[in-house]
Amino acid sequence: MATENKKLHIAMLPWLAFGHILPYLELAKHIALKGHKISFISTPRNIDRLPKLPQNISPFIRFVKIPLQPVENLPKNAESTNDLPYDKVQYLKIAYDNMRDSIHHFLQTNKPDWIFFDFAAYWAGPIATELNISSAFFSIMIAAVLGFIGPVPVLMSGYGTLDELEILTASPKWVNFPTSVAFRLYEVLRMKDSFNGNMSEASDIYRFGASIKSCDVLLIRSCSEFEPEWLHLVEEIHRKPVFPVGQLSPLTIDNYDDESNGVWTGGSIKQWLDSQGKRSVIYVAFGSEAKPSQEELTEIAHGLELSGLPFFWVLRKQRGEFDTDLIELPKGFEEQTKERGVVCTGWAPQLKILSHDSVGGFLTHSGWSSVVEAISYEKALILLPFLSDQGLNARLLEEKKMAYSIPRDEREGTFTRDSVANSLSLVMLEEGGKVYRENAKNMRELFADKGKQEKYVENLMIYLQKHREIQKENGDNTQQRELA
DSSP states (O other): OOGGGOOOEEEEEOOSSHHHHHHHHHHHHHHHHTTOEEEEEEOHHHHHTSOOOOTTTGGGEEEEEOOOOOOTTSOTTOOSGGGSOGGGHHHHHHHHHTTHHHHHHHHHHHOOSEEEEOTTOTTHHHHHHHTTOEEEEEESSOHHHHHHHOOHHHHHTHHHHOSSGGGGGSOOTTOOSOOOOOOOHHHHHHTHHHHHOOSSSSOHHHHHHHHHHHOSEEEESOOTTTOHHHHHHHHHHHOSOEEEOOOOOGGGSOOOOHHHHHHHHHSSHHHHHHTSOTTOEEEEEOTTTOOOOHHHHHHHHHHHHHHOOOEEEEOOOSSSTTOOOOOOOOTTHHHHHTTTEEEEOSOOOHHHHHTSTTEEEEEEOOOHHHHHHHHHTTOEEEEOOOSTTHHHHHHHHHHTTSEEEOOOOTTTOOOOHHHHHHHHHHHHTOGGGHHHHHHHHHTHHHHHOHHHHHHHHHHHHHHHHHHHHHHHHHHHHHHHHHHO
16 A cells, blocks of 8 residues: 555644644644544533534544643633633643543553644654654744744753843844744743743743754644744754644634524524624634733723724623632723724634625734634734734734834833824825735735645645554564564
8 A cells, every 4th residue: 555545643732722722623624624533632611612613524523632641720620721820821831731641541552653743742753753753833823933032951941041031122143034933022921931931840931942943853833834934943943844734724624503693593693693794893812821911901802983984892800710800891891992893802703704895904912823723714813912922923913014013112012092093094094004014915825725735734634644554664663673
């Protein structure tokens, strides 16, 4: 049988955040479409919250539920980052690290051909090596982020615990082409614990370094047409095979689930959007993890009011039931804007909202899944990054004239209601914002083209099959030599 026809068994181990779980699941769907078997590993509650799989691929994806062990300071039933306030996520990492024996047992028992693991599971690569399983670190972050943060020794040293914070606010020495991609000082200040460590056994940046060091292959959620120089740089830095897996737009597979359809048609969301003018509405949402401070929320609200634009705002007042720091809209805001705005504090079907003709722009935190979804539906982007890779995503989009960031104070990250209103008006209405509106349309084909996406997965699978055959042969030869 030809190598290309041999079907693989791939285990997937994403970090316990839906911003990670969902791109992993999207890649799993694409691979399953080609007849390969997936064991998708997460916790019971996270798996139960995933959207229903299309019938044609559900036989190929098996969900593996591994419960978390109790950890002090981690609330019971908190199984993902969006169940928790930011300061408690470190305890979720402790619980995740405690899964390693269960992961080892699963891999040893089921013997998959490959494991795709996330940055937090930096211990999965060595387990795979021990069991003669091929491993890939699948980064849901784009190549610009991996290229900027740099080589393994730098990552594992934590940038020398970042004595000089300004080091991350300029292009580093290993980036060998001109770019404006860098953190702002307030972004670095807000995520110092990612570099300096926390209550878990390793800092985030160390986990990245160790994950890249131990894997056989690097997979990146990107495409070579979008950031070729960054993909090349990542390959140069790490001296490992690097495969872009495409943007994983949810448009590439028929996405459906009963809950989404029920909320959409049964509630007033579709009805309200139907009543608005074409491309007139600004959609506002900051993902499952980014939560503005009370001061930031107040300025965003007043900025929306000042802009005069119709808006649909999905507002998350707390990060899970254990978050005691609730944020509230300014008094009277909803009453004053009720004629042209909707504030939704529950779950809302983002894809269906973005696909609606009345939505023209998206005020977003710059999380890459949200960016991909917006561009897939030709929506202009106004950016307000809060944490993690969001700032670097924003710089790259700005550099490519694909989005406009709300101006902020470089050190504090503060912004004003006027800057919010002016930014929204610029991108949605003014001649000066036409470039952002046009580029959102121009980039759609690159981000949402089904044929391009399938080609990336096809190329990846051919490589994975060949690599696995070679590794098995080498492993068998080693065993034979040892027996002799």
